[in-house]
Amino acid sequence: MEDAVKLPKKVQEILDVLPIHIYWTDKETRIEGANLSQAINFGDESVESCIGKQTYDFAKQLGWSKDFADKIHNEHVYVIQTGNSSTTEYTGVLADGKEYTYLSHKYPLKVGGKIVGLVGVSVDITERKKMEVELKKSKEKAEEASQLKSQFISDMKHDLRTPCSGIAAMTGILEKQETDKEKKESLHYVAKASARLLDILNGILSFDQTVSGTLPIIDKKFSIKKVIDDILAIEKPSVISKKLKLTVDYNDNIPEIMIGDEHRISRVLLNIISNAVKFTPKGYVKVSVALPKVIDSQHAVLQVIVEDTGIGIPEDKIKNIYERFMRVTPANKNQYDGAGLGLSVVKRFIEDINGEIDAESTLGKGSKFICTIPVKIPLIGDKPAKGKKEIAAVKKSKPTTKQKLKILLVEDDTLAQVVASNLLKEHFFGQLDTASLGKEAEKLAYQVKYNLILMDVGLPDTNGYEVTKRIRRSGSSKNRKTTIVALTAHDSEEEKEKSVDAGMNDFLTKPLNDEKIEQILQKFLPKKRKITKKATTPKKEITSKESELKGKRL
Numbered sequence: 001m002e003d004a005v006k007l008p009k010k011v012q013e014i015l016d017v018l019p020i021h022i023y024w025t026d027k028e029t030r031i032e033g034a035n036l037s038q039a040i041n042f043g044d045e046s047v048e049s050c051i052g053k054q055t056y057d058f059a060k061q062l063g064w065s066k067d068f069a070d071k072i073h074n075e076h077v078y079v080i081q082t083g084n085s086s087t088t089e090y091t092g093v094l095a096d097g098k099e100y101t102y103l104s105h106k107y108p109l110k111v112g113g114k115i116v117g118l119v120g121v122s123v124d125i126t127e128r129k130k131m132e133v134e135l136k137k138s139k140e141k142a143e144e145a146s147q148l149k150s151q152f153i154s155d156m157k158h159d160l161r162t163p164c165s166g167i168a169a170m171t172g173i174l175e176k177q178e179t180d181k182e183k184k185e186s187l188h189y190v191a192k193a194s195a196r197l198l199d200i201l202n203g204i205l206s207f208d209q210t211v212s213g214t215l216p217i218i219d220k221k222f223s224i225k226k227v228i229d230d231i232l233a234i235e236k237p238s239v240i241s242k243k244l245k246l247t248v249d250y251n252d253n254i255p256e257i258m259i260g261d262e263h264r265i266s267r268v269l270l271n272i273i274s275n276a277v278k279f280t281p282k283g284y285v286k287v288s289v290a291l292p293k294v295i296d297s298q299h300a301v302l303q304v305i306v307e308d309t310g311i312g313i314p315e316d317k318i319k320n321i322y323e324r325f326m327r328v329t330p331a332n333k334n335q336y337d338g339a340g341l342g343l344s345v346v347k348r349f350i351e352d353i354n355g356e357i358d359a360e361s362t363l364g365k366g367s368k369f370i371c372t373i374p375v376k377i378p379l380i381g382d383k384p385a386k387g388k389k390e391i392a393a394v395k396k397s398k399p400t401t402k403q404k405l406k407i408l409l410v411e412d413d414t415l416a417q418v419v420a421s422n423l424l425k426e427h428f429f430g431q432l433d434t435a436s437l438g439k440e441a442e443k444l445a446y447q448v449k450y451n452l453i454l455m456d457v458g459l460p461d462t463n464g465y466e467v468t469k470r471i472r473r474s475g476s477s478k479n480r481k482t483t484i485v486a487l488t489a490h491d492s493e494e495e496k497e498k499s500v501d502a503g504m505n506d507f508l509t510k511p512l513n514d515e516k517i518e519q520i521l522q523k524f525l526p527k528k529r530k531i532t533k534k535a536t537t538p539k540k541e542i543t544s545k546e547s548e549l550k551g552k553r554l
């Protein structure tokens, strides 16, 4: 204590008014000086009365446990012996009997480069800690609520989609069969409204899968031209009915095949192109595809620009369009439908694959969305990935000459069964058997040799994957080699993998429609039926009047 120096009165007063607690010690960790708030905290009435004391003296004054005092003392010794500083949070009872949390910093005190003690500075963080605990609790509650919501939505997926798909498809069939002009027109509106409802429902349900982050990133070979062709097919009815000019320009250096997350890329482009069509009452939508940056022989940047002459977005709103549920034209204006979820999914997907999206817009004139996506170029890349991951693409096709076939339809939902049966009957003649349970399907598969089995994956007694496995393996099955196509409510990678693993040949998402059925028949059922695949020209334009295709967003 021989080095202890009494501070000038003014310096002591300055220290006393600081909103922190400060003390310094000698080499034996005995207090040499402190500010008043520190002394009071330690249980002394004045700075003088705490001088010369050590941690264990204060522990006695304040009733601290030996462990607690050891912890502080050891920290003091560590700082003095090593010359390192140290920061620790302490929660303990102070002189007023209340519990506080302090963030306590300790620094070696050096004179002429020699350690002569330490300086301790503490800040009261009791309130901040309480807030942190409250925040943590609220966050946990919010996460629990969000988890419950996700669970609920996932439970509702099947229950909502099945009847809704049934209504949409059944009304479509009735509309086709109806000959009375007025009734046909009414049915047309019901069909349109239910298709729209299904579209919104699919959007909301898929959105949940997106935000819950359960979608794996899968890089594989894909054709950007095919992705865009499929989107054009979906948008065709709206383009035609609005008399829009929809063009696609491919820059010369676009490779036929690239490697990337096709699912995310196609969802991003589908949303942006659908929006451009939706928000453009007249004029054009122009899609330009370029490869502005080739990093090396295997890496490049794909750029897709979607320009429209639509209603545009106000300048002050453009930065918010990626927010969930953001709709610049709200529902009550009753002009454009949508859930305001598309662009938030776009942003999320683009970020997942390290791409970027930028939007420019002038109100009343039009908008321009620029997507930049890193892709890989395959070493030998003439064909998109085949087999395991291939999904049946929905193509526009007219029913070809009907063949005599035997088809088994396994579907437990009565409405969906009626819809699918009606649709199927338009594409073949022969025998159509139906089963609502897995065991019925199996029994039939042992009795009749079918040309095609359409298998719902969710059945009341088992699932379609198990039934397929048994039909494929059983010695008494007459359908070990028959084409089996899965019918599912949603097109997740997981479902696709499961179908392939179970031995199914393909995968269709419900609701079924003419195109999907015809496409499956053309793909698997023989010989004369060949899809005349249109060659992709560098510039594609849709203006001709054609019948409506029902597509889904998201």
Ligand code: ADP
Pocket: 271, 275, 276, 279, 308, 310, 311, 312, 313, 321, 326, 327, 328, 329, 337, 338, 339, 340, 341, 342, 343, 344, 367
């Ligand atoms: P929605 O389902 O409402 O289309 P999105 O998230 O896809 O939701 O878009 C959010 C909002 O951004 C839209 O409601 C619309 O107001 C605006 N928007 C998006 N694209 C365009 C566009 N091409 N032209 C004008 N407004 C657009």
